[in-house]
Amino acid sequence: MSCRAPMKASFFRAAVAAVALVATSAPAQAASATADAPVTEADLAAHMKILAGDAFEGRAPGTDGEDRTIAYIVGEWAKAGLEAVPGSATPWLQPVPFIETQALGGTATFNVNGRNFPLDDDSIVLTGRDASVSLAGVPAVFVGYGIDSTGQVNADVRGKLAIMLFDNAPFGDRLPRYRERRQMLADAGASAVLVIATDAVPWDALRESVGSKSMRLASVKAGAPVSGFLSGNAADALFKAAGQDGAALREAAASADYRGMALPVAADFTAESTVRAFASHNIIAKLPGAKPDGKAVLFLGHWDHLGLCAPEGEADRICNGAVDNASGIAVLIEVAKRLGKGPRPDRDIYFLATTAEEKGLLGARWFADHPVVPLGDITVALNVDTIAISPRGTPVATIGRGKPAYDALVREVATRLGRTLDEDGEADAFIQRQDGWALGAKGVTSLMVGGSFSDMKLLEAFLSGDYHRAADNFSDKIPLGGAAEDADLHVALGRAFADTKRWPGK
Numbered sequence: 001m002s003c004r005a006p007m008k009a010s011f012f013r014a015a016v017a018a019v020a021l022v023a024t025s026a027p028a029q030a031a032s033a034t035a036d037a038p039v040t041e042a043d044l045a046a047h048m049k050i051l052a053g054d055a056f057e058g059r060a061p062g063t064d065g066e067d068r069t070i071a072y073i074v075g076e077w078a079k080a081g082l083e084a085v086p087g088s089a090t091p092w093l094q095p096v097p098f099i100e101t102q103a104l105g106g107t108a109t110f111n112v113n114g115r116n117f118p119l120d121d122d123s124i125v126l127t128g129r130d131a132s133v134s135l136a137g138v139p140a141v142f143v144g145y146g147i148d149s150t151g152q153v154n155a156d157v158r159g160k161l162a163i164m165l166f167d168n169a170p171f172g173d174r175l176p177r178y179r180e181r182r183q184m185l186a187d188a189g190a191s192a193v194l195v196i197a198t199d200a201v202p203w204d205a206l207r208e209s210v211g212s213k214s215m216r217l218a219s220v221k222a223g224a225p226v227s228g229f230l231s232g233n234a235a236d237a238l239f240k241a242a243g244q245d246g247a248a249l250r251e252a253a254a255s256a257d258y259r260g261m262a263l264p265v266a267a268d269f270t271a272e273s274t275v276r277a278f279a280s281h282n283i284i285a286k287l288p289g290a291k292p293d294g295k296a297v298l299f300l301g302h303w304d305h306l307g308l309c310a311p312e313g314e315a316d317r318i319c320n321g322a323v324d325n326a327s328g329i330a331v332l333i334e335v336a337k338r339l340g341k342g343p344r345p346d347r348d349i350y351f352l353a354t355t356a357e358e359k360g361l362l363g364a365r366w367f368a369d370h371p372v373v374p375l376g377d378i379t380v381a382l383n384v385d386t387i388a389i390s391p392r393g394t395p396v397a398t399i400g401r402g403k404p405a406y407d408a409l410v411r412e413v414a415t416r417l418g419r420t421l422d423e424d425g426e427a428d429a430f431i432q433r434q435d436g437w438a439l440g441a442k443g444v445t446s447l448m449v450g451g452s453f454s455d456m457k458l459l460e461a462f463l464s465g466d467y468h469r470a471a472d473n474f475s476d477k478i479p480l481g482g483a484a485e486d487a488d489l490h491v492a493l494g495r496a497f498a499d500t501k502r503w504p505g506k
Contacts, residue, residue, distance in 0.1 A: 036492075039338070039487035041481060043487075044388070044480050045474070047076070047329065048322055050072060051072065052322035052473060054320070057307055058307035058308060058318045058319045059321060060308070061280035061356050062100065073329060077283075081337075082286060083287070093281040094372065095279040095281055097217065097218035098217060100214070100275070100277075100278065101213065101215075106126040106127075108268070112265050113243075113264045117241050120234065122231075123230065124229065124230055125207055127226070128226055132271070133225050134270050135268065138192055139262070139263075139265070139266055140267060141161070142163045142263055143155045143157065143163065143260040144253025146165075146184065147172075147184065149171045149172040149175075157190040159189060161191065161193075164196065165250065170254050171254070182224075183221065185224065186224040186227075192228075193227045196235040197231050201464075203233075206229060214359075225269075280304075284351070285351045287336070287349040290346055292348050298373075298444075299335060299490070300384070300435055300439075301328035301383060301384040302328070303325070304321075304358055304359075320470070320474070322473050322474040322475075323388045323472055324386045324472060325357070332351060332353065332384055336351055338491045339491060345494065345498035364435035368441070375442050380406065380497045380506075381436055381439045382449065384490065386452055387452050387486055393485075394451030394454050395421060396421055396422060397426070398427065398447055398449050399431050406445055409497070426453075449489065
């Protein structure tokens with residue numbers, strides 16, 4: 001069942017078209033042959049205040065907040081001189097079909113060595129795949145990371161409860177993250193998958209961000225009948241009751257040839273849920289090049305956040321997502337203004353605002369599978385996410401570095417702007433946690449360039465503090481100096497990669 005009736009969907013598309021028409025009918029600014037005007041902190045703050053305002057209700061996919069977000073971004077991009085992608089059945093928009101499951105209630109009962117083992121309700125988050133699920137006597141197996149060094153499922157999980165670690169596997173190269181590993185276990189026949197929360201994200205924050213909803217692309221396989229999360233303390237208590245030490249199990253799981261361990265644990269699960277089908281949207285725009293050569297530059301960033309993330313009765317229920325990622329969309333708007341109103345770049349430049357990044361890069365994955373421009377034509381994708389972290393003067397780190405020609409151009413552009421490079425590699429840990437990963441998996445060179453992932457102390461303070469909480473609101477305390485510098489950097493990178501002489505296209 002769609003979240004929007006056909007009449008409302010038609011009205012929504014018409015409204016988006018009207019916003020774009022009004023925006024493009026405004027008097028155009030004269031193109032300047034001079035250097036692009038610097039992006040100011042005030043420029044970014046103006047967009048962030050709106051996008052992270054309560055009226056947008058946390059920008060959750062499939063809500064009125066999505067409609068408001070789309071209207072704002074389309075309006076701003078149209079005023080910047082961008083155009084809808086020609087030939088689209090839904091101008092400016094790429095519908096992305098989803099299935100959302102909302103848990104109404106559920107129970108988990110564990111039996112260890114024949115004895116009931118109770119768990120605190122606050123220590124487990126549970127979601128059923130279907131409207132009603134009931135499982136009894138499901139044997140448990142600890143699977144570590146769920147895969148071996150070749151990326152294959154490492155244990156027999158058919159008909160079992162697979163208990164898996166959240167963190168990335170410490171062996172192999174670019175192995176799947178927890179969502180993909182969880183799906184692989186489901187595909188291997190697991191009746192239930194419980195993920196042990198990582199120490200890197202506080203349990204309360206994880207529980208709030210995951211909540212009782214799950215979302216998947218309608219085109220992909222459904223997960224296990226039951227899935228969820230266990231707090232680290234609850235998992236260790238369960239292991240201890242089963243005669244195992246949690247720390248020792250984690251250490252053993254770090255081996256590339258770990259094959260899992262059967263536990264003397266059986267689990268009963270019940271879950272009641274509502275299931276709905278709906279369409280959310282990626283927003284796509286094009287800046288036609290002055291001398292197109294068949295290659296294109298793609299800027300992207302996710303527009304979505306968590307919506308209403310706190311229970312009824314809380315003073316602040318909305319996760320507004322000011323830093324994550326109203327800041328990135330603000331940067332994309334200002335980059336579009338400068339590239340659209342200044343000297344026209346040679347190559348076509350596309351702008352993509354993705355949906356459902358917070359649910360597992362889902363909008364980016366859909367675009368990668370259904371691109372509006374052939375992926376082989378994209379010479380570089382530049383992702384902008386969580387950019388308002390660092391002050392002015394922060395060195396530039398690159399997620400996705402490692403290709404000499406690309407690294408050299410980034411270094412050249414950054415150096416011309418007076419920026420220094422941070423090449424210690426710490427930012428590499430985030431490569432799978434951003435939308436560029438979905439494109440990179442399809443062979444598109446995808447980079448995330450800027451200061452936010454250079455200062456790990458500041459980034460970790462955000463991740464352990466306001467990240468995915470109602471506290472991620474816009475305020476004057478957000479450091480926008482570094483974001484403004486990074487916006488200027490992206491304008492310059494866009495011009496460099498779109499210059500057919502400066503960058504021949506890879």
